[in-house]
Amino acid sequence: AARDGKRAAKRALLERFELPVGDDALARPVIAMVTRLVEQKGLDWIAEVQDALMALDATWVVVGSGERKYEAMWQALRDRHPSRVGVYFGFDEARAHLAEGGADIFLMPSRFEPCGLNQMYSLRYGTVPIVHAVGGLDDTVRGFRPNARHANGIKFHHGSGPTLLAAVKQAVRLYHNPPQWARLMSEGMAADHSWDRAAREDVKVYK
Numbered sequence: 001a002a003r004d005g006k007r008a009a010k011r012a013l014l015e016r017f018e019l020p021v022g023d024d025a026l027a028r029p030v031i032a033m034v035t036r037l038v039e040q041k042g043l044d045w046i047a048e049v050q051d052a053l054m055a056l057d058a059t060w061v062v063v064g065s066g067e068r069k070y071e072a073m074w075q076a077l078r079d080r081h082p083s084r085v086g087v088y089f090g091f092d093e094a095r096a097h098l099a100e101g102g103a104d105i106f107l108m109p110s111r112f113e114p115c116g117l118n119q120m121y122s123l124r125y126g127t128v129p130i131v132h133a134v135g136g137l138d139d140t141v142r143g144f145r146p147n148a149r150h151a152n153g154i155k156f157h158h159g160s161g162p163t164l165l166a167a168v169k170q171a172v173r174l175y176h177n178p179p180q181w182a183r184l185m186s187e188g189m190a191a192d193h194s195w196d197r198a199a200r201e202d203v204k205v206y207k
Helices: 002-016 023-027 043-048 049-054 068-080 093-102 118-124 137-138 162-173 179-191 195-206
Strands: 030-034 061-066 084-087 105-108 128-132 152-154
Touching: 002 023, 002 061, 002 093, 023 061, 030 093, 043 061, 049 105, 061 093, 061 128, 068 084, 093 118, 093 128, 105 118, 105 152, 118 137, 118 152, 118 179, 128 137, 128 162, 152 162, 162 179, 179 195
Parallel strands: 030 061, 030 105, 061 084, 105 128, 128 152
Antiparallel strands: none
16 A cells, blocks of 8 residues: 555656656656755765766655755756756745655755654655764664664765765665565654654653
């Protein structure tokens, strides 16, 4: 059921960003970012390896705004790869949720992130997060390793363009291994990061 819902959401996402929705497009992973386009969010690492990222068999969807140079970078990538890159500059709640729910992979390479909410939304939607292992991202995402139990995403340490690229390549490889990918999705969807759980934990502490 999750898979059928994901496919429908993925098609809706591609249509919203005016990207192809044929079988080929639905078969390749969609990687989403909903973020401020600034260095703190890891945009300089993306800029460093942008050509290698675009060479991967994936589709990109970006919602956000920020520094002019990073907006220009994504606009140029969209112009060069119009069937593989969809961009919305600004914040649009509906597009943001569609990106969270319809993408296969959610990229969040922040340099620092005390809490982070987007990775939790993506987990809930069965969208596998790739995160830089810092702060709240490190706390909420359990990184994939062969034979690791309960992994729900992919983490990279020692943030840089090459480590980010390696993590995205790993995610694209795993996406094409349906049993492993299904496990990552279901572990993410099973995680409870709700305020209700946080409140229950606080009550235990106070008692």
